Amino acid sequence: MITTSRIQSLFTNGILEIILALLCVVLAVTASGFLTAENLLNVLRNVSMQGVIAFGMTMVIISGEIDLSVGSAVAFSACLTAFFTLKFSAEWVSLPIALAIAIAILFSLIIGFFLGVFTGFMRTRYQVPSFITTLALMTGLSGAAELITNGFPLTPFPNWYNFIGGGYLVGIPFPALLFLLTFVILQFLMNYTAFGRSVYAVGGNAEAARLSGINVSRVKMMVLGITSLLAALSGIMVSSEIMSGTATTAKGWELDVIAAVIIGGTSLMGGVGRIWGTMVGVVFLGVLMNGMTLLNVSEYWQHVVRGVIILVAVLLNLLQKEKRRG
Amino acid sequence: MSTPAHSLQTRSLRKEYPGTVALDDVSVSFTGGKIHALIGKNGAGKSTLVKIISGATQPTRGSILVDGLEVSLPSPRHALERGIVAVHQELSLVPELTVAENILLGRLPKKHGLRNSVIDWRSVFLRAGQVLDDLGVYLDVHEKAGTLGIAQQQVVEIAKAMSYEPSILILDEPTSALAQHETERLFDVLKKLKTRGVVLLYITHRLQELHEIADTVTVLRNGALVGTIGIDQATPAAIVQMMFGEVVQRSRPVDLIAPTEPFVEVRSLSRTGSFDDVNFTVNKGEVLGIAGLLGSGRTELLRAIFGADPPDSGELIIAGQHIRPTSPEQMKELGIAMTPENRKDQGLVQLLSTSVNLCLSSLHRIASHGFLTRTREERLVEKNVRELDIKVNRTDAPVAFLSGGNQQKVVIGKWLNTNPRLVLLDEPTRGIDVQAKQQMFQIIWDMSKRGISCIVVSSELEELLDICHRILIMRAGRIVSEVRPSEISLENLFAACMKEEV
Secondary structure (H helix, E strand, C coil), rough: HHHHHHHHHHHHHHHHHHHHHHCCCCCCCCCHHHHHHHHHHHHHHHHHHHHHHHHHHHHHHCCCCCCCCHHHHHHHHHHHHHHHHHHHHHCCCCCCHHHHHHHHHHHHHHHHHHHHHHHHHHHHHHHHHHHHHHHHHHHHHHHHHHHHHHHCCCCCCCCCHHHHHEEEEEEHHHHHHHHHHHHHHHHHHHHEHHHHHHHHHHCCCCHHHHHCCCHHHHHHHHHHHHHHHHHHHHHHHHHHHCCCEECCCCHHHHHHHHHHHHHHHCCCCCCCCCCCHHHHHHHHHHHHHHHHCCCCCCHHHHHHHHHHHHHHHHHHHHHHHHHCCC | CCCCCCCEEECCCCCCCEEEEEEEEEEEEECCCCCEEEEECCCCCCHHHHHCCCCCCCEEEEEEEECCEEEECCHHHHHHHEEEEEEEECCCCCCCCCCCHCCCCCCCCCCCCCHCCEEEEHHHHHHHHHHHHHHHHCCCCCCCCHCCCHHHHHHHEEEEEECCCCCEEEECCCCCCCCCCCCCHHHHHHHHHHCCCCCEEEEEECCHHHHHHHEEEEEECCCCEHHHHHHHHCCHHHHHHHHHEEEEEECCCCCCCCCCCCEECHHHEECCCCCEEEHHHHHHHEEEEEEEECCCHHHHHHHHHHCCCCCCCCEEECCCCEEECCHHHHHHHHEEEEEEHHHHHHHCCCEEHHHHHHHHHHHHHHHHCCCCCCHHHHHHHHHHHHHCCCCCCCCEEEECCCCCCHHHHHHHHHHCCCCCCCCEEEEECCCHHHHHHHHHHHHHHHHHCCEEEEEEECCCCCCCHHHCEEEEECCCCEEEECCCCCCCCCCHHHHHHHHCCC
C-alpha cells in the first residue's frame, strides 16, 4: 500500500522529472554522442545563460507579475558592459583593463537591478501592469543598446575575459557553474527565508498578504529587481562568450525563459511554482534541443516541437491539479 | 385593476451549504397586489431565499409555485421567463452605455431584414422612454448611466426590471442608498405596481419604513420562517421579538478582569465618506464592541485604525506615542492586529497551507536573520492548533479545505503569533457554526485575560452584549453613544443602532 501511494505521489508530483528521464533514455539509445560527459556539459552550458534568468522569472511569475524585458535587458547589459569597459579603459580615463572591466560589470549589475525595481515601482505606486512597463522596456532597452554601440559591436575585451562565458573550472563550464550557483541561492531564498514565503503570499493573494502586514510593494520591487539583475548577469556572460557588446543578441529570449518556467509547473496566475521545477524545465528544453540537433532534426521542426511541448506541459499541469482537487 | 393578481408560494424550501443550513423548511406564500416586507438579521436566510426564487441558486429540497403552478428555475433566465425579476442591492448597470441601452440590455429592438441584426435605435429610445414614463419618472434616456447619481441609477435598475413586465418583483434593500424624497418617489412607483397585481417582495433593514409601504411583514431567523403578520400587528416590540427570539443571556466567565488602564486612544479620526471625528479609548485587556448597521462606517473605522485604508486626519495615541496609521505593516509593529470581515479573500491566502498561513504575519519573528527553520515553525503551528483547537488533518494542505470556523481560528492564530496588544475583529463569527462561535468567545475572553485588548465589530448585537465590557454605538459614520451590556436591553441597543439621522 505504502509503495503504491508513494509511486502515485511520485507520478503526480514528479511527472516532468519522469518524462525528462525517459527522454534522456530514448536519446541515449537513439542519438549517438548524447550520453557523453562532454555533450552533457555542453547542454548545461547552452542552457545556463537563459537559465539564470529563468530562476528569477519563476519568482516574478509566482509573485503574480511578468517580465517581458529580459531579452532586451541581456543585450543592453552586454552592450553596457562593453561600453563602460571601453570608456574606463581608454576614452574617459585610462584605468587598467581588469579594473575597468570590474567597474563595468558592477555598473551593469546595479543598473540592471534598478531597472527591475523601476518596473516594480510603476506597478505598486501607479498600478501600471508589469506587462506594460516591461513591454516598454523591451523596446526601449533594445534601442538603448543600439544607441550606446552606434549599431556596431563593441569589442574592448582582452582574451582572458572569455573565461566568464566560455571558460572551464575543474572541468565544468564556468557559465554552468554560475547557473548552478544561481539555482542554489534562489532555491534557498524561496524555500527557507521569510522573503521567499512573502513572495508566495503576495502572488497567492496580494490583499491578504498586505493585511498580514507584509510589505507587498517591497516584495514586488525586490523580485523584479533580482530578475533584472540576473538578466544583467546573463548579458555579461553573453558579452564574454561572444567577446563583444552586440545590440542584436538575445532577441526573443523572454519567451524561451517564460516557456521554461511554465513547463516547470509555475502557474501564470501566481502563488504556485517551484525553483526546482524551473530547473527541470530548463534542462528538459536544453536536452530536447540538443537531442534533436544530434538527430539532425531541422531547426524549423525544433520550433514546432517546442511549441507543442509548452502546450502539453501546461495541459498536464492543469489536469494534475484537477485530479488532486477532485 | 383588470389584471388578475399573481401569486408566489414556496413549499418546504431547504438550502444546505457545506457545514451550514442556510434555509430550513420554509413554506410561505405571497399574494399579488400587496407589498410584502421580508426582514431578518444578517444571515437569517433572506438573500438565500431571494437567490432561490430568482433562479440564481438551486434549493436542496422543496418547490416554488408561481400562480399556483410548480415551476423549475435552473437559472436566472428561466426565472425571468416566468416573470420573476430581482433588483439587487449592488447596482449592475454598464456605466458606458446609455440609460435606454441599460434598460433594454440584451433585448435591444432590431430592425427587420438583414437577419434582424441591426439595432433599431429609434425604438430603443422610444421603448425605454415609455418604461420610465410608466414609472412616472423623468430621466434622459440618452444619458450615460455612469454619469447618473446612485439614486437615479437605482431607478434605472427598477425600470430595467419593469421592462420585463414582471409578475413577481423582488427588491433587495432598494432604499439603502436613497435620500428621503427619493425614497418617497420610489414608494409611489411601488404603490402603482401594486394596482397591477404584481407580487412585490421588499427586503429592508429600515424597520421604520415598514408602516409606510408594507402590507405584510415576513420574518426569517436562522434560516427558518418565524411567521408572517399583517402590518397592523407589526409593533416594534413584536418585530424585534420575532427577529431575535427569546434571547438567552450566556453566562460570562466570572473571572473577567475589569480593565481600567488605557491602552489606545483614538483621537478625532476621520476618513471622508466613511466616518467622521471618531474619539474613544480602549483599555488594556478590554473587549470593546462597536454596534452599528451595515454602512455605519464600523468596518471602515477598523480598517483605518489598522492602516489598511489610512484615515485622512486624526491620530492614535499608543503608550504616549502619537501615531497616524499608514500601513498594516506599521501597525503590526505597534502590536495591532486585524481579522478582516471577508476572511476568505482578505484573511487568508487560500492557495497556501494552514501552517504557512499561521506563520504569515510573524515571518520575521520566526526567522532568525531572515532564515526560516522548519522546527521552529512546526512548534509554533502545533501550539496554535492545540490552543485554538483547530480541526485540521494535515497542516501542510491548503487552508481552503478547512471549514469557516477553523479558517477563522487560523486567522486569529496568525495574529496571536505576532504577540499583539490590540486585536481588531471584524464580524469574527460570521458564517461559522454555533460551537465554533462559543470557542471564538472563549478565545476573545482568554486574550482579554492575558491583557490583550479587542475591538469587536458584529452585526449580531446579542453577541456584543454577551462578550463585551463596553459597546460603542455607531451611526452614519459617527460614534453616537456608549453603553454597558448590563445597562441596556437588546431591543434598546437595536433601536439605538436603527435611529435615523434627521
